[in-house]
Amino acid sequence: MRSTDHKSPETDEVDTRTPAQRLGALVTELATKAGYDVTSGSGGRAALVRAIGSMSQSAVSRMLEGKTLPMPNQLEAIARAVHGDVRDLLVASGVISGHSWPKNANGGVLSSNSQPTRLTPEEAADLWGITDVGVRGMLVESVNTAIRLQNEADSRARGDAGRR
Incomplete structure (x- = not known):
């Protein structure tokens, strides 16, 4: 070769x-x-x-x-x-070889075109091994707040704030 x-x-x-x-x-x-x-x-x-x-x-x-x-x-x-x-x-493009980064060896990291599987905050906490009730509650509430704020921002960006 x-x-x-x-x-x-x-x-x-x-x-x-x-x-x-x-x-x-x-x-x-x-x-x-x-x-x-x-x-x-x-x-x-x-x-x-x-x-x-x-x-x-x-x-x-x-x-x-x-x-x-x-x-x-x-x-x-x-x-x-x-x-x-x-x-x-x-x-x-030859920047890396296929052997340096095998096709399915990304360890669960999503590429730019991957569609993530929808997880609930509770499922994410389970996957991350977060079992302490206080820490878990804080995480779940923070994620739920972040999702709500993102949905509101998306609605404003589309111009349909208040229309649901």
């Missing part, structure tokens, strides 16, 4: 594309699945640029075409915009 070849830890197949080509193909696939029409001149690339927020139109086009790589610090914004896993973008 040449030093420029990329071996996928998931499939054990050798991919001879450059990191820019691998990332371009992956982001194009994810962007399409996320509803962006990224064909040149369609307007979907401009929408993707706005969603990413930290890249120019030409930089996004070159990335999608597999010509250049974005800066590593831009990969999180790209992952959010295309509802992808930042780990996959880091591996595809």
